[in-house]
Amino acid sequence: MGEIRVAVLQFPGTNCDYDVYHALARVLGVHTELIWHTLFRGDRYDAVILPGGFSYGDYLRAGAIAAHSPAMDQVREMAKEGKPVLGICNGFQILTEAELLPGSLLPNDHLRFICKWVRIRVETTRTAFSNQCQKGQVLHIPIAHNEGRFFVDDRTLKELVENEQVVFRYVDERGEPTPEANPNGSVSNIAGVCNLEGNVVGLMPHPERASEPILSPFNSNDGLLIFFSMLNYISRKT
Amino acid sequence: MEAVIRYKPAARDPEAEVIRRDLLLKGGYGMIKDVRSGKSLRMIVEASSPEEAKQIVERACNELRIFNPVAHTLEVRVWEKSA
Numbered sequence: 001m002g003e004i005r006v007a008v009l010q011f012p013g014t015n016c017d018y019d020v021y022h023a024l025a026r027v028l029g030v031h032t033e034l035i036w037h038t039l040f041r042g043d044r045y046d047a048v049i050l051p052g053g054f055s056y057g058d059y060l061r062a063g064a065i066a067a068h069s070p071a072m073d074q075v076r077e078m079a080k081e082g083k084p085v086l087g088i089c090n091g092f093q094i095l096t097e098a099e100l101l102p103g104s105l106l107p108n109d110h111l112r113f114i115c116k117w118v119r120i121r122v123e124t125t126r127t128a129f130s131n132q133c134q135k136g137q138v139l140h141i142p143i144a145h146n147e148g149r150f151f152v153d154d155r156t157l158k159e160l161v162e163n164e165q166v167v168f169r170y171v172d173e174r175g176e177p178t179p180e181a182n183p184n185g186s187v188s189n190i191a192g193v194c195n196l197e198g199n200v201v202g203l204m205p206h207p208e209r210a211s212e213p214i215l216s217p218f219n220s221n222d223g224l225l226i227f228f229s230m231l232n233y234i235s236r237k238t
Numbered sequence: 239m240e241a242v243i244r245y246k247p248a249a250r251d252p253e254a255e256v257i258r259r260d261l262l263l264k265g266g267y268g269m270i271k272d273v274r275s276g277k278s279l280r281m282i283v284e285a286s287s288p289e290e291a292k293q294i295v296e297r298a299c300n301e302l303r304i305f306n307p308v309a310h311t312l313e314v315r316v317w318e319k320s321a
Contacts, residue, residue: 102308
């Protein structure tokens with residue numbers, strides 16, 4: 001197989017693109033390209049990452065305008081082909097608005113922007129972005145968002161659980177998804193979900209900000225597990 | 239026309255909860271039992287009738303996901319310009 005090529009999409013207002021680039025290209029040595037959304041061609045890449053930020057100023061709703069970018073047709077095609085697609089924070093919001101992922105991300109229940117380190121528990125290892133984790137493993141990764149309250153109705157929540165589409169949950173120091181560990185009022189403490197096939201994943205925490213021990217108060221680099229999983233998934237498929 | 243977008247009843251509406259708890263209840267308006275916040279979009283539409291204008295706005299809101307059907311309800315009504 002040839003060199004793995006990963007695209008990091010840039011929309012107007014994206015601001016975590018260089019952090020993702022740094023984690024992939026400099027920390028992991030992966031061929032990574034920053035691509036302006038109107039120039040994006042999915043067939044040139046093995047995976048695509050939609051990074052965080054405030055695309056289109058979060059006008060209307062976070063991610064709602066970017067979801068209509070022509071780039072999203074390319075992302076949709078990649079998703080259909082089984083290629084890994086990751087949405088981080090605003091990227092997660094874009095993927096839900098584009099209906100590539102279930103649910104919706106509403107303003108935090110306390111109505112404040114929140115920026116802090118949290119613990120998330122890996123609920124399934126079947127996805128393109130969690131296969132190098134252990135089920136039940138707790139990762140230290142920071143969040144930074146205003147609209148992170150994951151919402152689905154009760155029926156959809158039941159389906160997500162049954163279909164193993166809940167990938168990450170916010171948990172406390174004992175690894176339990178308690179109300180106190182829920183930073184934004186998300187339904188069932190959900191921090192990340194995947195599509196039915198498991199190749200499209202979105203999460204509110206920022207793995208790129210937890211990719212080097214120097215960045216972490218826990219001296220950890222748990223975020224790399226998410227990127228290692230992507231690389232492993234691509235290698236197994238090709 | 240006016241398109242009003244609100245949270246579905248199943249979704250918590252923290253802004254409305256604060257308005258009720260910290261303004262209405264404290265200000266003696268306990269008789270106001272429920273509040274829901276929302277977003278109102280006013281649109282001027284070229285159409286042959288109010289019904290047609292309503293259909294156009296509803297179609298646009300659905301096609302372009304002006305509201306998010308996962309979390310929101312949409313109400314489209316004729317906006318009466320008051321004096």
